[in-house]
Amino acid sequence: MSMAMQTRGPSVAQRRGAAAARPPLAPAPLARSRALRVCAAAPVAGAAKIIDGKQIAEDIRREIAAEVAALKAATGKAPGLAVVLVGARKDSETYVRSKKKACAEVGFESFGTDLPEDASEQEVLDVVARYNADPNVHGILVQLPLPKHIDEQRVLDAISITKDVDGFHPQNIGSLAMRGRSPLYVSCTPKGCLELLKRSGVELKGKTAAVVGRSNIVGLPVALLLQNEDATVTMVHSRTPDAAEVVRRADVVVAACGRAEMVRGDWIKPGAVVIDVGINAVDDAAAKRGYRLVGDVDFKGACERASAITPVPGGVGPMTIAMLLQNTLEGAKRQIGAPAN
Numbered sequence: 001m002s003m004a005m006q007t008r009g010p011s012v013a014q015r016r017g018a019a020a021a022r023p024p025l026a027p028a029p030l031a032r033s034r035a036l037r038v039c040a041a042a043p044v045a046g047a048a049k050i051i052d053g054k055q056i057a058e059d060i061r062r063e064i065a066a067e068v069a070a071l072k073a074a075t076g077k078a079p080g081l082a083v084v085l086v087g088a089r090k091d092s093e094t095y096v097r098s099k100k101k102a103c104a105e106v107g108f109e110s111f112g113t114d115l116p117e118d119a120s121e122q123e124v125l126d127v128v129a130r131y132n133a134d135p136n137v138h139g140i141l142v143q144l145p146l147p148k149h150i151d152e153q154r155v156l157d158a159i160s161i162t163k164d165v166d167g168f169h170p171q172n173i174g175s176l177a178m179r180g181r182s183p184l185y186v187s188c189t190p191k192g193c194l195e196l197l198k199r200s201g202v203e204l205k206g207k208t209a210a211v212v213g214r215s216n217i218v219g220l221p222v223a224l225l226l227q228n229e230d231a232t233v234t235m236v237h238s239r240t241p242d243a244a245e246v247v248r249r250a251d252v253v254v255a256a257c258g259r260a261e262m263v264r265g266d267w268i269k270p271g272a273v274v275i276d277v278g279i280n281a282v283d284d285a286a287a288k289r290g291y292r293l294v295g296d297v298d299f300k301g302a303c304e305r306a307s308a309i310t311p312v313p314g315g316v317g318p319m320t321i322a323m324l325l326q327n328t329l330e331g332a333k334r335q336i337g338a339p340a341n
């Protein structure tokens with residue numbers, strides 16, 4: 001399979017001179033058997049299996065690359081994703097770079113606008129309007145958080161719902177919340193959590209689920225998705241007096257509270273499946289960069305009770321990007337398929 005790069009200029013991997021010999025998404029025959037491997041961090045009896053989000057995301061990206069090649073062959077068009085970055089937060093710059101690299105690897109065309117930290121709300125809205133009108137752009141992502149002087153929801157509301165690949169538009173979230181309706185897009189991180197559960201063979205019907213955190217971008221939509229799969233869902237948050245007790249009854253736990261290792265090992269029901277959405281940097285003098293990443297779950301403790309768990313990094317994070325690509329591909333297929341006018 002040939003995978004022509006459709007971005008403008010070299011990909012990040014190419015610029016860094018990395019892995020030039022092997023196409024980025026060449027087939028990996030061991031992929032499936034490695035998706036679940038035994039927990040290395042806690043080699044004790046009953047230790048949890050690690051849900052390998054990095055590997056599963058790679059499988060998905062390979063599937064997407066094949067679909068993009070077919071779409072190009074049939075229509076001559078590639079999916080296009082536009083990423084808008086305002087300001088120069090280091091973490092945002094890193095995320096945006098990895099999104100553009102992922103786009104290049106699956107054969108998308110990527111568009112980008114970087115605005116200075118002091119850009120006005122109107123300037124951001126103008127960029128969004130331009131991408132809304134551009135037929136080569138099928139998905140628009142405005143990197144969050146935006147600088148404080150800009151009304152985030154106003155900007156997100158301005159994205160055409162047909163290009164809202166983040167799924168943050170109120171109409172997309174509203175549709176997700178209503179039975180009998182389907183949103184055009186489901187937010188990437190929540191969708192990635194469900195995909196990890198599905199591809200790990202976890203049955204949700206009739207199970208109890210606890211979602212820790214109630215944010216618009218993760219907690220709320222993930223709870224709605226679990227409920228749509230016939231799980232019985234309880235949401236807990238910072239004002240829940242007995243969060244640990246609720247989590248202890250859950251067959252499936254999704255932690256998205258943004259507090260390092262808040263969910264303790266002894267909160268986990270034996271045999272439960274744990275999806276850890278948190279990415280927290282904690283100081284660590286022994287680590288190369290002076291910090292290490294931990295999730296919202298006490299990983300070591302949870303490993304001793306859970307039947308399966310996602311690591312941080314290498315769990316939900318890579319799935320977020322894979323789902324962004326999947327949403328953009330779905331959107332492109334809908335938009336390219338529509339009659340021209």
Ligand SMILES: Nc1nc(=O)c2c([nH]1)NC[C@@H]1CN(c3ccc(C(=O)N[C@@H](CCC(=O)O)C(=O)O)cc3)C=[N+]21
Nearest residue numbers: 095141142143144145166188313314315317318320321
């Ligand atoms: N409009 C918008 N949409 C987003 O989807 C969005 C956003 N804004 N703002 C920031 C958050 C965060 N986010 C991540 C994406 C990938 C990883 C990821 O790939 N993490 C890797 C690497 C972690 C590392 O080493 O830094 C991992 O967990 O293994 C993490 C986090 C998307 N976000």
